[in-house]
Amino acid sequence: MVSVPAKFNKQDGMLKLVAEGARSVTWTPVSGSSPQVNVRIPEITNLQQTPATAAKASIRITAKDNYTFTFSSGNAREDQQLVTNTLRQWIEAAKASQSAGSPATPAANLDKGGGQSGAMAMARAIAGAAATTRSEEDTYDDAKLLKDVELQRSLLNSSPALRQRFDQALRDKPDTITIAQFATQFWGTRVHLLRSHAAEKAQGLGTYNVLSVVKPQHVDGSIKLNMTKEQIQLIFAQHPLVKRVYNENVPQIKEGEFWSRFFYSRLIKKLRGEKITDTDNLDPKLDKYLDFDDDDGQARQLTMPTVPRIIDIAGNEQNHSQKQGNRPDWTMQPNSYDKVPILRTLNRMSEKMMADVPPSDAHQHAPAGMDEETYKELQLRDLQRSEEDNRVVLKIKDQSQLFAAGQGLHTSSSAAAYAKRTPAEVLSTINHDMGKIMSARSKAGGVNLETVIGVEDDSSSEDEAKPRKVVRIGARSTRSAATSQIIKAIKQRHLHNDDHLAFHAAGSGEQAAKYGLSQELFDSLAMTHNTTVEFLHYFWSVYLSGDPDRAGEVGRLIETLDKSLDRIKAIADSAESERSAKIDLLMKENEAYAKRTGKRRRFDPTKVEGGAQAVNKMVGPLKRAIRSAKDQFEKSLHEAMAQTAALTSRTSEVVSNH
Amino acid sequence: MNAIDGTVRQVKTDDTPPPSLLAIVLDTNPHAWAHLSSTLPLSSAIANLLVFINAHLASGNANEVAVIASHSRRAQWLYPTPKGPISHHPSSNGDANGDIEMNGVSHPNGSTTTTTPAKENANKYRPFSTVENAILSNLSNLLSSTTESDLASTPTTLIGGALSLALTHIAKSTLLHSPVDPLASDNPLSALADSESVARTQRIPLTSRILIISVSGDLANQYIPVMNSIFAAQRKRIPIDILKLAGDTVLLQQASDATGGVYMKPERPEGLLQYLMMAFLPDAVARRSLVMPSAGGVDFRAACFCHRKVVDIGYVCSVCLSIFCEPNLPGNLCLTCGSYLSLRAAQTATPALVARKKKKRKRVAGTDSATPSGTPAATTPMHP
Structure with a gap:
C-alpha cells in the first residue's frame, strides 16, 4: 500500500496504490473521503511519466480515460519513482497472468505472498535472468557479506587455519575494542574469502537418476521402501508417465501400496530399461501403462532453440538427398524400443538431466548456435569494409623535455665524495692509474696478470705495477673476507630458498630445525x-x-x-x-x-x-x-x-x- | 639445404654444457673510480676482471665474452672492437680491418686489437691476449678521449645505454649461434630440411648472462630505460648479475632480483677477484644446481617520473603506468600521456588522533616503510 500526496485536476489529494484484493490505483481528494478515481491495474494500457529533468513530477495513467497526477509533496521526484516502479511491476504481473491464460496463478501468488511482495516476486520471475543476476550480485556485496555472521561462522568452521587465526586475534585484542568492531576489521581484509565461501555454499546437488537409486529393501520378510519427498518429486519430473499413473490411481490405492507395487511392477523395469521377462509379476493396474510412452518431455528437447549450422540439414537445400534421386535414407531412422532398452533409457535420462543444466564447456555469452571461430570462418571477409581503428592513441611526451631531469655534480648522492676532486684531477688520477698498467703491458708484451692481480701467497716482492696501499689488492685477508661474505649470502639464500619447497612438503618442523x-x-x-x-x-x-x-x-x-x-x-x-x-x-x-x-x-x-x-x-x-x-x-x-x-x-x- | 650449400653438418649429440656468453658492463665513471682509487684503483679492477674473463673463456671452448664500458657520457664497446665508422682509432697497420663479426674468441682475429702497438706474448694463450689487448687499448682510448667538460656535466654513468648494447649483442649472438629458431615451427624451410631438423633440435642455444660492475650511484635518473632493459632481459631469461663496488643500490638490485641474477655489494672491494670468481663465474646452466649468494633484502622502490626521486609510496597513472611522487598533478592530467588522472581518491586521509575536534594535519606521503592497507602497491617489502 503506497500513499503519496498528488494533485489531480489541480485539486490536492492522496494517490494510493491499493495492493489488497484486486489491485488498483485510487485518488482521494483532501476534502472528500471516498476515492474519485479508481483504476484497476489490468485495465491500465499505458503509463507515462515526466522525465527526471522536468520541473514538475507527474505521471499519466491511460486506461479508459487519461489520468494525470502531479506529485505535490516536498520530494515529488521520489514519490514519482516509487509510484511508477510499483505500478510497472504490477502491470507486468497482470499482463503476465493474462498471457499465461491462467488467472488462478497470480491470485494464488497474491494470497501466498501477501500483496506487494507476491507481485514483486512475480515481476522478478518475469524479468528473468537480469533480475536474478542482479540479486545474486547483491548477495556478494561487500557490506552484506560483512554483516552475514552465519556465513562468517561457517567459513571459520570450514577452515581451521583461519579459525585459529581468528581465535588468536580475538584473544589478544584489547578489551576496549568490541567484538563487532573486531569482526568488521578482521573480515574487512578478507572479504574475498567470504565471497568465495558464499559462492561455494550456493552450489547445490544436481538431479540424478532416481529410479536407479531408490531400491526397496527386505527387512524381516517385509518390504521397506525409503523415499524422501524430494525423490518422489524428482521421479515425477523425470518420468511424466509415473506422474500420470500416480494421478490416475492413487486415491483408489493407498500411497504406500502404490509405491511398493510400482517398484515390483513391469513398469519400473521398463522405465529403468531392464528386460521384462515372463517371470515378472503381473500387475493389472500398472501393466496397462506399459505401452504408454514416457516421453512427454521429448518434444521439448527436440525443439532446440537454435540448431547448429553444422547439423542443420534443413537449412541446406543442396544436401537434400531425395532431390538427387536417392531413396530416402534408412540408416538413421529410429527403430524399435526393445532392442537395447538400457542404453536408450540411460541416454534419455542423461538428456533430460543435461537439458536443465547450463553448459559448462561453452561460454555463457557466446553467440547462440555457433561459436566464435565458426562464425569467423563463415564470414565473407573480402566483402567487408575494413573496420575503423578504434584504438586510443597514447601520446607519450618526452620526459627529458618536460622536467629538469639533468643532474649536476652537486645534486648527486655522492656529491660530497666526488667534490674532493675537480674533473681535471679526476682525469689525471685515472690516466695516471691506467698509465701504469699500459706501460707495463707495452714493456712485457702483454700484462703479466699473475703479478698484476696481486695474488701472491708468498708475497714479499714489491710489485711496481700496483700502488701498495694499506691493504693490498688481492691480499689474503681481503680474499678470505670476500669468501666469508659470499658463504654467508649463500647460507642465507639457502635458508630462504627452501621456504617455498619445505614449507609445503615438510611443514614447519624442518624450518624450525634450521633455526635451531x-x-x-x-x-x-x-x-x-x-x-x-x-x-x-x-x-x-x-x-x-x-x-x-x-x-x-x-x-x-x-x-x-x-x-x-x-x-x-x-x-x-x-x-x-x-x-x-x-x-x-x-x-x-x-x-x-x-x-x-x-x-x-x-x-x-x-x-x-x-x-x-x-x-x-x-x-x-x-x-x-x-x-x-x-x-x-x-x-x-x-x-x-x-x-x-x-x-x-x-x-x-x-x-x-x- | 645441406646439399645446396655444400657444407657438411654433422649431427652430434653433445653432452658438454652449452656455450655461454658473458656480457660485462663495466661502469667506467671516472668520478667514482677516482674516488675509489685509494682502495681499488681502476687498473687493478681491470686486471682482476681480465683474470675473471680468462677464467670464463677457459671454462668452455665455445664460451664468448663481450665487454662494454658504461662511461659518463656514452656507452662504448671495449670488446669486441666495433668495426667501421664507429671505430675511434684508425687502424695503423695494413691488416684487413673489419672482419671481426663479434666472435673474436673462437676465431681470434689479430686485426681487431693491433691498433696500439703491443708485442704478442708467445707465452700467453692467444684468445686471452686478444681480449686483453682489445680491452686495454679501447679503454685507454676511451679515457684519453674523455674531456673535463664531460666529467663536469654529470656525476653518473649511462648504464641504460650500456645495458641496451649488451642485450642487443646477446640477441645477435644468439641468432648467429643458432640461425634457425628452433621454436619457429611455422618456418617454411623446416618442412623441407628434413635431415637438418634433427640437428636443429639438438643444437643447444647459447646461454647468456650480463654482469654489471657498477661504481656509480644516481641511477634513478635512467629509471625508465634501465627498467625496460630489465624487462627485456627477463623475457629473454638473461640473468643480470650486479657487482656493486660503490654508490647507492636502488635500481640495480631490482635488476638482479627480477632476472634471477646475483647481487653482491662487497664489504672488502680489495678482494674483487674472489668475489668475481666465487659468485659470478657459474653460468646459467651451472646455477641450476647451485645455491647462489643473494643479498637478502631487495629495495623494490621505484623512481618517480616527475622528479626522478625514489619513492616509498607513489601514484601510478592507470593508462601509461607512469609513477608520480605526489598526487597534485597540474590539471589532473598525467604528465607522460596526457590522460585525465585524478589522484585525490588515492590520497590517504589525514589521521585523526584527537577525538572530534577540527584538526588539520598533513601526512607526508612516503615517510614510513610499513604497508597501509589501502595502498598495497609501491611499498617496500624487505626480506629479513
Missing part, C-alpha cells in the same frame, strides 16, 4: 607474527581512516602492538631457556664421553643455534614495522596535541578580547 628452535616455539612465533601483522593492518586502516570518532581506537591499537612486543619477548625468552637446556644436555653428554673414554671433546656453546638471537633475527622486520607504526603515531599525536594547545590558547585569547 623447537617446532612448538616456531609455531607459536609464527602465530604471534600472524596476529601482530593483523593488528598492524588494523592500526594502519584506522590510523589512515581520518575518522575522529575512531581516534580512541588508534591509541588502544598502539597498546595492543606493545603487547605484541611483549609476546615476542616471551617467546624469545623461552627460546633462550630452550637453548640453554640444550647446551646443558650437550655438556653432560660431553662429560659422560670424557669419563668413558678419557678424552675430552671440544665443545663450543656459541655454536649451538637458536635461542633469543634466532627469534629476534626472524622477527626483526616485524619489530621494525611496529616501531615505525609507533613512531608515526607518536609524531602525529604530538603534532595534534600541539595544534590543539595552540587552538585553545587562541580561542581563549579571542574570548578574553571580547
Whole structure:
C-alpha cells in the first residue's frame, strides 16, 4: 500500500496504490473521503511519466480515460519513482497472468505472498535472468557479506587455519575494542574469502537418476521402501508417465501400496530399461501403462532453440538427398524400443538431466548456435569494409623535455665524495692509474696478470705495477673476507630458498630445525607474527581512516602492538631457556664421553643455534614495522596535541578580547 | 639445404654444457673510480676482471665474452672492437680491418686489437691476449678521449645505454649461434630440411648472462630505460648479475632480483677477484644446481617520473603506468600521456588522533616503510 500526496485536476489529494484484493490505483481528494478515481491495474494500457529533468513530477495513467497526477509533496521526484516502479511491476504481473491464460496463478501468488511482495516476486520471475543476476550480485556485496555472521561462522568452521587465526586475534585484542568492531576489521581484509565461501555454499546437488537409486529393501520378510519427498518429486519430473499413473490411481490405492507395487511392477523395469521377462509379476493396474510412452518431455528437447549450422540439414537445400534421386535414407531412422532398452533409457535420462543444466564447456555469452571461430570462418571477409581503428592513441611526451631531469655534480648522492676532486684531477688520477698498467703491458708484451692481480701467497716482492696501499689488492685477508661474505649470502639464500619447497612438503618442523628452535616455539612465533601483522593492518586502516570518532581506537591499537612486543619477548625468552637446556644436555653428554673414554671433546656453546638471537633475527622486520607504526603515531599525536594547545590558547585569547 | 650449400653438418649429440656468453658492463665513471682509487684503483679492477674473463673463456671452448664500458657520457664497446665508422682509432697497420663479426674468441682475429702497438706474448694463450689487448687499448682510448667538460656535466654513468648494447649483442649472438629458431615451427624451410631438423633440435642455444660492475650511484635518473632493459632481459631469461663496488643500490638490485641474477655489494672491494670468481663465474646452466649468494633484502622502490626521486609510496597513472611522487598533478592530467588522472581518491586521509575536534594535519606521503592497507602497491617489502 503506497500513499503519496498528488494533485489531480489541480485539486490536492492522496494517490494510493491499493495492493489488497484486486489491485488498483485510487485518488482521494483532501476534502472528500471516498476515492474519485479508481483504476484497476489490468485495465491500465499505458503509463507515462515526466522525465527526471522536468520541473514538475507527474505521471499519466491511460486506461479508459487519461489520468494525470502531479506529485505535490516536498520530494515529488521520489514519490514519482516509487509510484511508477510499483505500478510497472504490477502491470507486468497482470499482463503476465493474462498471457499465461491462467488467472488462478497470480491470485494464488497474491494470497501466498501477501500483496506487494507476491507481485514483486512475480515481476522478478518475469524479468528473468537480469533480475536474478542482479540479486545474486547483491548477495556478494561487500557490506552484506560483512554483516552475514552465519556465513562468517561457517567459513571459520570450514577452515581451521583461519579459525585459529581468528581465535588468536580475538584473544589478544584489547578489551576496549568490541567484538563487532573486531569482526568488521578482521573480515574487512578478507572479504574475498567470504565471497568465495558464499559462492561455494550456493552450489547445490544436481538431479540424478532416481529410479536407479531408490531400491526397496527386505527387512524381516517385509518390504521397506525409503523415499524422501524430494525423490518422489524428482521421479515425477523425470518420468511424466509415473506422474500420470500416480494421478490416475492413487486415491483408489493407498500411497504406500502404490509405491511398493510400482517398484515390483513391469513398469519400473521398463522405465529403468531392464528386460521384462515372463517371470515378472503381473500387475493389472500398472501393466496397462506399459505401452504408454514416457516421453512427454521429448518434444521439448527436440525443439532446440537454435540448431547448429553444422547439423542443420534443413537449412541446406543442396544436401537434400531425395532431390538427387536417392531413396530416402534408412540408416538413421529410429527403430524399435526393445532392442537395447538400457542404453536408450540411460541416454534419455542423461538428456533430460543435461537439458536443465547450463553448459559448462561453452561460454555463457557466446553467440547462440555457433561459436566464435565458426562464425569467423563463415564470414565473407573480402566483402567487408575494413573496420575503423578504434584504438586510443597514447601520446607519450618526452620526459627529458618536460622536467629538469639533468643532474649536476652537486645534486648527486655522492656529491660530497666526488667534490674532493675537480674533473681535471679526476682525469689525471685515472690516466695516471691506467698509465701504469699500459706501460707495463707495452714493456712485457702483454700484462703479466699473475703479478698484476696481486695474488701472491708468498708475497714479499714489491710489485711496481700496483700502488701498495694499506691493504693490498688481492691480499689474503681481503680474499678470505670476500669468501666469508659470499658463504654467508649463500647460507642465507639457502635458508630462504627452501621456504617455498619445505614449507609445503615438510611443514614447519624442518624450518624450525634450521633455526635451531623447537617446532612448538616456531609455531607459536609464527602465530604471534600472524596476529601482530593483523593488528598492524588494523592500526594502519584506522590510523589512515581520518575518522575522529575512531581516534580512541588508534591509541588502544598502539597498546595492543606493545603487547605484541611483549609476546615476542616471551617467546624469545623461552627460546633462550630452550637453548640453554640444550647446551646443558650437550655438556653432560660431553662429560659422560670424557669419563668413558678419557678424552675430552671440544665443545663450543656459541655454536649451538637458536635461542633469543634466532627469534629476534626472524622477527626483526616485524619489530621494525611496529616501531615505525609507533613512531608515526607518536609524531602525529604530538603534532595534534600541539595544534590543539595552540587552538585553545587562541580561542581563549579571542574570548578574553571580547 | 645441406646439399645446396655444400657444407657438411654433422649431427652430434653433445653432452658438454652449452656455450655461454658473458656480457660485462663495466661502469667506467671516472668520478667514482677516482674516488675509489685509494682502495681499488681502476687498473687493478681491470686486471682482476681480465683474470675473471680468462677464467670464463677457459671454462668452455665455445664460451664468448663481450665487454662494454658504461662511461659518463656514452656507452662504448671495449670488446669486441666495433668495426667501421664507429671505430675511434684508425687502424695503423695494413691488416684487413673489419672482419671481426663479434666472435673474436673462437676465431681470434689479430686485426681487431693491433691498433696500439703491443708485442704478442708467445707465452700467453692467444684468445686471452686478444681480449686483453682489445680491452686495454679501447679503454685507454676511451679515457684519453674523455674531456673535463664531460666529467663536469654529470656525476653518473649511462648504464641504460650500456645495458641496451649488451642485450642487443646477446640477441645477435644468439641468432648467429643458432640461425634457425628452433621454436619457429611455422618456418617454411623446416618442412623441407628434413635431415637438418634433427640437428636443429639438438643444437643447444647459447646461454647468456650480463654482469654489471657498477661504481656509480644516481641511477634513478635512467629509471625508465634501465627498467625496460630489465624487462627485456627477463623475457629473454638473461640473468643480470650486479657487482656493486660503490654508490647507492636502488635500481640495480631490482635488476638482479627480477632476472634471477646475483647481487653482491662487497664489504672488502680489495678482494674483487674472489668475489668475481666465487659468485659470478657459474653460468646459467651451472646455477641450476647451485645455491647462489643473494643479498637478502631487495629495495623494490621505484623512481618517480616527475622528479626522478625514489619513492616509498607513489601514484601510478592507470593508462601509461607512469609513477608520480605526489598526487597534485597540474590539471589532473598525467604528465607522460596526457590522460585525465585524478589522484585525490588515492590520497590517504589525514589521521585523526584527537577525538572530534577540527584538526588539520598533513601526512607526508612516503615517510614510513610499513604497508597501509589501502595502498598495497609501491611499498617496500624487505626480506629479513
